[in-house]
Amino acid sequence: MNKSKWVVLGLAVTVLSGTIVGCGNDKAVVSDKGTSTEKQELNLTLGDEIPSLDPSKGTDSISFTIMGQINEGLIRLDEKGQPTAGVAKEWKVSADGKTYTFTLRDDAKWSDGSAVTAQDFEYSWKRSLDPNTKSSYAFMLAWIAGGDAYNTGKGTADEVKVKAKDDKTLEVQLESAKPYFLEQLAFPVFFPEKKAFVEKVGDKFGGDVDKVLSNGPFKITQWSHEQSVEIVKNDTYWDKGNVKLDKVTFQVVKDPGARENLFEAGQIDRFGLLADQVDRYKDKPEFKRRNDLYTGYLEYNSARPALANAKIRQALTFAIDGDKYTDIVFHDGSVGATGFVPTGISDGTGDFREHNGDVMKTKENAAKAKTLLAEGLKEAGLTEFPKLKLASSDSASGKKGVEFIKEQWRSNLGIDIEVELMPFKLRLQKQRSKDYDISITNWGADYNDPMTFLDLFVTDGGFNDVSYKNPKYDALIKSAQVEPDAKKRMQMLYDAEKMFMADMPVGPVYFSASTSISKPYIKNWVNRVTGPDMDLKTTYIQGKE
CATH class of the missing domain: 3.10.105.10 (Dipeptide-binding Protein; Domain 3)
Structure with missing residues (x-):
């Protein structure tokens, strides 16, 4: 993806052929992290305006940073970057590694309260492959049998081998085995899209706060273009019990000196360090380099x-x-x-x-x-x-x-x-x-x-x-x-x-x-080196004065 080094501050998958290899708890397990008396609000920065929150059209790390918090695919990555259950509670892989059958969890919902279905994934993936969509990331979906032909105008959508067998079962056939396919499913272009919503908002899908529908740990509630974005805990999310942050505000701040001033003033809680900032903070216990x-x-x-x-x-x-x-x-x-x-x-x-x-x-x-x-x-x-x-x-x-x-x-x-x-x-x-x-x-x-x-x-x-x-x-x-x-x-x-x-x-x-400095009260910060830069699902605040 196109990255902005100044925005914010994956591993090989072993396929167990012919067996159920992914399982998630159908019921959320409530974490004991964080306290009920502390304000669970986080303040961060973005290096620029968000280009798009349309999963089919986003191409950059700024867009993916936000999409990764407000949406969820069939698969999530755990804290070590390994594939784990997301919207899919389990899946089965054929012996030749080409056919995947996903079973969606019953309690996966959109932020409007409607169910996330297998049809939402089929629609999204085929929309990205549709040559009229002009999705730059269609090539990642072109590995699905029939996908490349459809994307290049030589085939039809019906010939693409991703199919909702029913509301909770999605079958995908690949042209050839891809050992990293499960990991890819955590990437934004594989996120679901609700057809009725996309068609209702049209070309503006993903371009404003009321043109976005969420199925992830958070949902977007405010988007002042060129200035700030606010996301809040999504109460319809299937695993909301493990989401501790109530609100995350991202300010658009291009200047690193301004970010440092905001951090020192307590107005943001974490930022990426550059140049002389590294030497000023490198001896702090919260300094991180990766x-x-x-x-x-x-x-x-x-x-x-x-x-x-x-x-x-x-x-x-x-x-x-x-x-x-x-x-x-x-x-x-x-x-x-x-x-x-x-x-x-x-x-x-x-x-x-x-x-x-x-x-x-x-x-x-x-x-x-x-x-x-x-x-x-x-x-x-x-x-x-x-x-x-x-x-x-x-x-x-x-x-x-x-x-x-x-x-x-x-x-x-x-x-x-x-x-x-x-x-x-x-x-x-x-x-x-x-x-x-x-x-x-x-x-x-x-x-x-x-x-x-x-x-x-x-x-x-x-x-x-x-x-x-x-x-x-x-x-x-x-x-x-x-x-x-x-x-x-x-x-x-x-x-x-x-x-x-x-x-x-x-x-x-x-x-x-990259290097960064965080306030000591931020707990369980999860960095990503592939896809979205971070995963805030299990992050929480503890010990803030």
Whole structure:
């Protein structure tokens, strides 16, 4: 997903074929955490406006942060990131790993009091696959048998093998076994949607407080665009007894200094640290650092003649010192990139990044950057580097980042670039519509497998904002998607990443880490490294003065 590093501060699944592998308690177990006398209210921040709360159309971590609190899929992830029961109380997997049968719990309800049904999942998934919806995440549903054909206009909705057998039974058939499928079902694009509600509100679905229907631990009650969002405990949620927070307020605060001032004044309870803030808080007991599963990178619009040349793209990438970038811009443990897939992504036997090695070799290639640029310009028939713009979100870190890159290119390549700053939502829109020259962006893991990074750039992929086209790359990815042998599959992905980095349609800059500081009275805070950044279902307040 497109992540905002300044918003807020998954594992492989073993399928037990032919048996019931997931069970949840039909009745809520009331937690003894928290106290009845303490105010269960939490104040947090978002780095920008929410682009969309439509599960079929959301593409970014800001949207997913809120969706993850107000909605729930068939599966939830537990505190260790393992699949556990959500709306589905149990499920059965066929011996070949291709067919899943989910049984929904009887007490799953929408915030309007109506029942969540298997039809709500069938409708949602097929709506996302409908080419008219233009869902960027349809590719994750295209693995359902018939899904790709429907999404590409070669098949019909009726041919998609997701079917509500009755109100409480959903059957799904995949084209090929996916060991991470259960984990994916906790991701927002797999959330249910109530057909009657969606059709009633039309194109505005997910765009305002009265255009959202919830089935998760919380529901949205206030949305002042560009300012704040308020969610409250959802009394119709099946497991409401384990939800302790009564209200969570998210303020939109772009400036890290302003966030720190709010924290010190007691107006927010937690925030992500950047740059000099890290040194000020690192000795506090509530200071936390973690490695994130996402990569920051430059997108090169290949429709621009200069950027259609691989040597020019390589020169621009190698001229940036990723380690210096992360220290100056973030200073939070993030490091320079050595490939497109970040450290921490599993390859089934260990770390993908460690096993595939440094496929960029930026430090040794930096000396060749100026020569590559000259050769590339000559090949492109250009006598000088053209006037291009570098786009970024207008956060404090976004501004600092593009100014660093601008200076790196000036000093290392002798070229000048114009900086273009804009709101996060607008940057995403420009990337999707390919209305940009170069953009600094990032991608976070939707599930813990290298495929979540490498399938982005197949020809005509929903997130292929750079219009990368390489039939050999496409063939490797498509073969890996159906290869049953884990070792052969991973070798295809190793080879695919090396091919991708040789072409360099994007320029990886950093692998992200994050740091944060919380008030000591926040208990059971659950971070996520895939999907939504957090899970507030079991978070509570205790010991606040």
